[in-house]
Amino acid sequence: MSLPEVEREDEAGGGDARRDYKVPAAEKALDILEFMAARNEDVTQTEISVGLGRSIHEIYRVIQLLEGRGYLIRTRADRYRLSLKLFELAHMHPPVNRLVDAALPVMRTLVGETDQSCHLVVLRGSTVLVVLQVDSPLPMRYSVALGSHFPVLETSSGAVLLSALPPAERQAVIAAALAEGEAGATPDEIAARLAAIGEAGYEMRASLAVEGCINISVPIRDHVGSTVAALTVPYVAQKRARFDRASVLASARAAANDISRALGAPEGEGRNRVIRAESP
Template sequence: MSRAETAPPAAEDAEAESGRRDYKVPAAEKALDILEFMAGCREDVTQTEISAALGRSIHEVYRIIQLLEGRGYLTRTKSDRYRLSLKLFELAHMHPPVNRLIDTALPVMRALAGRTDQSCHLVVLRGSTVLIVLQVESPLPMRYSVALGSHFPILETSSGAVLLAFMPPDERDALLDRLLAEGEAGVERAAVEERLSAILDKGFEMRASLAVDGCTNITLPIRDHMGATIAALTVPYLPQKQARLSRAAVFEEARAAALEISRGLGAAEAPARNRAVRVEEPARPRRRGSP
């Protein structure tokens, strides 16, 4: 009788899973390496620069680059330099949950920007960062703008803090362990936990931006039909003469918008403890970082 015939089902499953993890697909690995490298490039790059950055020969990457260009993932300039196209972003937006979130939030956020004269953006978690999936700009000439598709460190953003705070406790602790292990400079666990506890108690975060002096981040959770927080709505409040509403009034508008988006996704009403809130002065930032 063979070893496979005598192995218990759990052992067979473990072996199969291990085999899947160890299985190598060189061409796919090269393609992913190129895409991940290109995603971090701020300028167009040549094939030589790609091969040098990945530690691979020109011969190894040439055919993969041609394939990615042919499938629309890379764009080549007249000077034979490459840049990442928007195809990956388009594919991400075809994913049903993200697509539904954006479709539900867009009209609400447009109305919010129009009423408040403030920009707003929608953020989701992606690994150890937050990702901007929707941005609506203020109608005023002077405005706060975040590039669509941008990534920021979780602990340097109000959006990230709100998303982290409303995660299930076990998942939150595991992610926080990982973030702190990655060496976030100047961040102490006790301070982070105090911040998250305050967010859970109030149901939102409003604090001075770590990136832009004079800007106050107003951030609220977006919940789905299961009650899970799947995104964060942030209004980076900029006081200026042309703006019609005070910060407190903008907060009320943002809170109503977050509830409307959540209801559009099937969420029930907000927990009772989060319904009556008092707007206070935002905490002063201790260091500079991302918005």
């Protein structure tokens, strides 16, 4: 069978057929990168082999290729670690790059006006991904690690993004969260929470993950009015902080409007649509 015939069969079979098409070498490379991304320590080829349930023979050449292309770094002890190349590629991606470029100066101003850290989050499947973090100028602060991802309903950022999804997509994400036991609430409670966000245009509530922290999260919109990210201030009360929650919320909303305008957003309410991190 010729290559064109294979391609025609895939096209005739639709999206599911294309997703089921196997590319073993690519799958091994992605397995290795995902395995390495979840580890803080350097690992040997044997540890990669055991962790993936694949033989050394299966992964040896793939590891060599990833090292040669700069995705893996080998130490003197013949152990491997993930390089920063994936991080660099992610920030070369035009939508993320444009979002970060527009948000960074505004967020730097925001931390000075609120004495609080802030971060920028995008939707990634049924999780949220932190793409930008700016720390509070105070010596004591709360912040999240750049590149971290969290269950969508565990965070106010995720709830804000979820509230802007079309109903069918929203229900699919909620169903996945419920099936994985990560929703932390009933469907009725989730619906009420998202409706409240839609009505208010933001969420301000006690963090579900960190005691003593109040999440203040507002949407960021693009040139067609679609929600592309959420700007979140994890508000932590302390003696040196000069601003209360109400003033921080006002500053966060103003900052979100500034970032949205920099992205070309029209004035007024945004559309009920979220651009996911995987979108081109």
